[in-house]
Amino acid sequence: SAVISQKPSRDICQRGTSLTIQCQVDSQVTMMFWYRQQPGQSLTLIATANQGSEATYESGFVIDKFPISRPNLTFSTLTVSNMSPEDSSIYLCSVGDQAQYFGPGTRLLVL
Amino acid sequence: EDQVTQSPEALRLQEGESSSLNCSYTVSGLRGLFWYRQDPGKGPEFLFTLYSAGEEKEKERLKATLTKKESFLHITAPKPEDSATYLCAVQLSKTSYDKVIFGPGTSLSVIP
Numbered sequence: 001s002a003v004i005s006q007k008p009s010r011d012i013c014q015r016g017t018s019l020t021i022q023c024q025v026d027s028q029v030t031m032m033f034w035y036r037q038q039p040g041q042s043l044t045l046i047a048t049a050n051q052g053s054e055a056t057y058e059s060g061f062v063i064d065k066f067p068i069s070r071p072n073l074t075f076s077t078l079t080v081s082n083m084s085p086e087d088s089s090i091y092l093c094s095v096g097d098q099a100q101y102f103g104p105g106t107r108l109l110v111l
Numbered sequence: 112e113d114q115v116t117q118s119p120e121a122l123r124l125q126e127g128e129s130s131s132l133n134c135s136y137t138v139s140g141l142r143g144l145f146w147y148r149q150d151p152g153k154g155p156e157f158l159f160t161l162y163s164a165g166e167e168k169e170k171e172r173l174k175a176t177l178t179k180k181e182s183f184l185h186i187t188a189p190k191p192e193d194s195a196t197y198l199c200a201v202q203l204s205k206t207s208y209d210k211v212i213f214g215p216g217t218s219l220s221v222i223p
Contacts, residue, residue, distance in 0.1 A: 001157070033211075042198060043155070043213040092154050098143055098202060100211060102154030 002027050002095050004103035012109045013083055020079045021106045023093035028073035033100065034066070037090040046091075049076050083110045113138040115214035117199055123220045124189055132184040132217045134199030142204040144182050146175050149196045149216070158197075189221045 003026040013019050023032065034046040047055040047068055055068040069077045080087050088110045094100040118133045136144070143162050147155035159168040161177035168175045172193065174185040184197055199214040 004154075042215045043200075045210065045212075048210075094154075099145055099157045099160050100155075100200075101157060105152075105154050107152075 001101045002029065004093060004095065004101060006091075006093060006103040006106050008106060009104065010107035010109075012111060014111055015084055017083055018079055018081045019083065019108060020077050021091050021093075023076045023078070023103055025074045025095055029095040030073070030097075031095070032070065032076045033094045034068065034076075034078045035092040035094065035102075037092060037105070039088070043092065046078070080108065083108075085110045113201075113203060113212055115199060115201055115212050117197075117214040117217050119217060120215070121218040121220070123222060124186075126190060126221055126223050127188050129185070129187045129189070131186070132197055132219070134182040134184070134214055135180060136182075136199075136201050136214075137180075138201055138203055138212070140204035142202040144177055145200045145202070145211070146173075146182070146184055147198040147200065149198055155198055186219070189219075191221045191223050194219055194221045 005024045007022045032049045035043040036046055037043050045058050046061045046066055047057045049055045049068050049070040051070045051073050065081055067079045090105045090107050092102050092105045094102045114137045116135045124130055143160050145160050146158040149155045159175040164179045166177050172187050176183050196216045196218045198216045200211050203210045
């Protein structure tokens with residue numbers, strides 16, 4: 001299984017600002033996934049990121065709000081733009097063709 | 112609409128008291144079903160993959176089974192360290208990018 005790290009592990013941000021979350025994998029992977037886990041809820045897929053192409057966003061998520069970069073096969077970033085308190089969540093990246101392996105998550109609190 | 116549900120929402124067991132968690136799914140095409148364990152403040156940890164009805168997987172005190180419409184996670188003689196949220200997820204076969212849908216989870220507490 002892949003080892004995945006995320007930065008930052010947590011942050012407190014002001015309304016209207018943006019935060020970029022980094023995800024680093026210890027091996028090359030084709031697809032990376034970004035999830036959101038709101039307090040007390042399960043995981044919701046935000047988007048799938050392939051290297052060299054535009055990310056594919058799920059219903060309810062748009063590129064202007066959650067721009068994603070995937071510059072190479074081991075790294076991706078997710079930006080949460082123009083944040084509001086409703087964006088307070090844990091953001092997780094994962095990899096895997098079938099079973100997915102997750103990073104430790106980024107806990108975001110928006111005031 | 113593709114959907115995954117889990118029951119119960121929360122479960123309290125005495126140490127040694129065996130029980131089962133349920134995952135029911137309604138999807139147009141199933142590629143695989145996964146069980147994960149999630150501890151507070153951490154990302155989900157992969158436990159099992161099941162692909163076809165009748166399949167079973169075991170790991171220590173946990174056994175996962177699969178039918179055509181649901182999966183069970185059986186916990187035998189649980190210990191306090193088994194306390195966690197258990198997530199079920201299904202991978203759809205109709206998409207080109209291996210989309211996975213997660214259930215809401217069952218929060219398990221094992222009391223010494």
